[in-house]
Amino acid sequence: MCQLQPTYTSPTQSSQLFKTHEPSPPLGLSPTRPRIFAPTANSPPPPCSPSTMATALGSLPSASSSPTTAPSIPANATLGRHLARRLAEVGARDVFTVPGDFNLTLLDELEAEQPSGGGVRLVGCCNELNAAYAADGYARAGRGVGACAVTFTVGGLSAINAVAGAFSENLPLVCVVGGPNSNDYGSNRVLHHTIGLPDFSQELRCFQNVTCYQAVVNNLEDAHEQIDTAISTALKESKPVYISISCNLPSIPHPTFSRHPVPFFLSPRLSNQMSLEAAVEAAAAFLNKSVKPVLVGGPKMRVAKACKSFVEMADASGYPIAVMPSAKGLVPEHHSRFIGTYWGAVSTPFCAEIVESADAYLFAGPIFNDYSSVGYSLLIKKEKAIIVQPDRVVIGNGPAFGCILMKDFFHALASRLKKNTTAYENYSRIFVPQGEPISSDTGEPLRVNVLFKHVQTMLSGSSAVISETGDSWFNCQKLKLPEGCGYEFQMQYGSIGWSVGATLGYAQAAKDKRVISFIGDGSFQVTAQEVSTMIRWAQNNIIFLINNGGYTIEVEIHDGPYNIIKNWNYTGVVEAFHNGEGKCYTAKVRTEEELKKAIEASLGPNKDCLCFIEVIVHKDDTSKELLEWGSRVSAANSRPPNPQ
The missing domain is CATH 3.40.50.1220 (TPP-binding domain)
Known part of the structure; x- marks a missing residue:
């Protein structure tokens, strides 16, 4: 009889012991039959088998023990649920998602691991770019990391612009992509959502330049290690990471996910x-x-x-x-x-x-x-x-x-x-104290400096200001932030439309703050539909849409007819997003009197609503700082080539 000895089984060994099936062989090859030990009457006893080891740890095997059977693996010991728990552990309790055929099973598993049980909440977004912008905003709110989950290539390459922005701004972000079936790797097959070549690395190569770590998970044996390394690297480097997970793996139970994982620990960096x-x-x-x-x-x-x-x-x-x-x-x-x-x-x-x-x-x-x-x-x-x-x-x-x-x-x-x-x-x-702008006469068209005079009175320690690329940069710089008031804008990357998704993500993370966003009409047209997600998730953000009929910051750098955009009925668009579901307040203001009423309504009876205030101003009403900045940046852009 086999003598019992203390035994340690590594995760890799364990996964081999409890493996339930082999992947299909590549095309044109025959499967190899497993070697089976068949004892004879004079054969020595076999070494301790998995069944005798497993049984011996709890009780002695009976004489009529059945053939080797793998111990059961908990149903929640899946790759997808492991990912959910690990994201939640580092603060990403919300994952911003767009479904696609390669990530549907992954989303099922993420959804199954609810926040109350140490998992995550899925926040469905209108497109992948906005989902990644939302993850950017979430990371800025101080929750640890932001996370998004999209589908292969068509989703990943839509999100990559926002991931690049997070890279430039040193934000920890986890971009999870549902990838091809693990059996398709190396099969020389052409898949949809690709550029028509039997090469699945196109998306990976794109992400290598804008992430600090990339993991391609197409087997279960080392999936836990790749996921944990990616997340810890995002935290350590404060940069985005990329994780691709084969679409057939997220729901398969595996022993490496049944163990209690080692808590994330980042070795403190020390100065020399x-x-x-x-x-x-x-x-x-x-x-x-x-x-x-x-x-x-x-x-x-x-x-x-x-x-x-x-x-x-x-x-x-x-x-x-x-x-x-x-x-x-x-x-x-x-x-x-x-x-x-x-x-x-x-x-x-x-x-x-x-x-x-x-x-x-x-x-x-x-x-x-x-x-x-x-x-x-x-x-x-x-x-x-x-x-x-x-x-x-x-x-x-x-x-x-x-x-x-x-x-x-x-x-x-x-x-x-x-x-x-x-x-x-x-x-x-x-120092000479800055004066206040002259109040408008009754019925006089609203000026931008008058708008920000009233915005200043709205700010408190429970506010956060998000400023879109454009003249809002310069006007928001003049705001005096009270103690505890948050402030975010994307200066290094400067991608127009960023603030809509970032507002969604920041508000989802910072429940104790009311987000006040300033967005130009041109930028809003890039990412507008994510306001519907804010309404869906009962956010009470205040959005000031500054409608001056075009791309004002580009006008001041280099004017042209291409900077004029089609005017929308912006409040009508948001009301269409509202569609009678959730809480939403809209106002279109042209004068200081109308602005005061809209602000009072937003802070009073509509304090629990998504408030959208369209501010209509003259197309040439810009800050003096933008005029100066635009002329100097234009001069830098138009320098002639150096002599060869």
């Missing part, structure tokens, strides 16, 4: 202490010898998780604080030494004068592109700058220090800086 000390010493000497230094926060403070330590350093040093436009909302604007947005020629009044006249400036996580630099026209000098990125520090034209975490650097530097309030005192001397 020698490098950190050297960087702090050099930076402190650089700043302490300056007369009027300033601090400027950038967008990469978010991914570096350094916003709090940045403010601590500002408190210790006494330096004034400015932010780059894409970092608005990362630094508290109620801080006593906050001086506004530094954006070159279109900065907050008196902010650029203080930053550009400083003899030293520390930029925390900046991105200097043509948009943030106003056509590369910033009046700053490298030799005066300390540039701090999430993992390195560069001081002037001199040394660069690597393997340093931004938050560690700020924390260590705070204790080495001498108090110096000179730059802020200079700001206080020249």
Whole structure:
């Protein structure tokens, strides 16, 4: 009789032991028959078999034990349910989906793992682009990661634009694609939803440039490992990942999914202490010898998780604080030494004068592109700058220090800086409070600056502002955010239409905030239908649709007849989406009086409704900042070719 020994079975071995079927052989090949051990009278006893092992752990096998049978696997031990549980574990309790024939079984399994049981909720979207935009917005709300699930190629390549935007903005996003049947890989077959070639890697190759990890799951043996690696990589790198799952696998029980998975644990990144000390010493000497230094926060403070330590350093040093436009909302604007947005020629009044006249400036996580630099026209000098990125520090034209975490650097530097309030005192001397726009006369057409005067009164700590690409960028920069008020916009990628899906995703994640979005009519026409999903999910967002008859930001860069769009009855479109189901309030406003009534209705009796306010303004009613910015960006775009 077989002697019992403690036995460890690896997941891969276990899956082989309990395998219930073999995949069909490739075309033209015969299946290989399994080898069967057939003992004879004089044969030695076989080694411990799976059945005797499994039985021995609980009780002794009887003399009449039946032939080997695989132990039962729980019905919920499927790939799809494992994915749902792992997404929920990292904060993605909502998955934004569009069904297609390759992901239907996967959606069944995700749907079966309900949030109450540690699973996810499926939020059906109108198209894949919007689903990925919603995952982007969800990730911005601080829930961990955003997730979307779409079908093969036609869905994935529709979503890839939004995934690229999340990559550029350093957002953790999981894009799950239902892929071909596992038996079709290597079969030389042509499938639908492809470009007509027997090659299933076209979509994968596209995603390789805009994701930090790609997993193609076409067998169950290592599916759990690939899924877990993808999700943990998204968290570690704060970038999107791509997971393709064969359509015939999500509902098959497998022993690797029946075990309690190891909780996600990201090993904390540590600064190199020698490098950190050297960087702090050099930076402190650089700043302490300056007369009027300033601090400027950038967008990469978010991914570096350094916003709090940045403010601590500002408190210790006494330096004034400015932010780059894409970092608005990362630094508290109620801080006593906050001086506004530094954006070159279109900065907050008196902010650029203080930053550009400083003899030293520390930029925390900046991105200097043509948009943030106003056509590369910033009046700053490298030799005066300390540039701090999430993992390195560069001081002037001199040394660069690597393997340093931004938050560690700020924390260590705070204790080495001498108090110096000179730059802020200079700001206080020249500062003149900004005036309010003149109130409109009765019946006078509404102006954009009057709109934002009233919007300012709507903001609170339970609000979040989402600004679409366009003139809303410049008008929203002027808003003074109360403590706790969220703020998001997509400056690096600047994809028009982003804000509609992002509003859906942000509101789905941040239930404690009321989202107030500002969208131009041209951008709205790209992604409008996702407002219907907001109504379906009972969101109470307030959307200001600014109708000025065209692509205004493009007009200011380069005008032409192609920037004029067909006017819609925007409130009529949203009422059609409403269709008597759910809660929705719409208003079309042309004057300040009508605007006041619409805002009162949105904050009062319709506070639980999706509120859509169409604001009709003159086509040339733009901010002065857009006029200046557009001319400088246009000049940068129209530079002649360099001589060959």
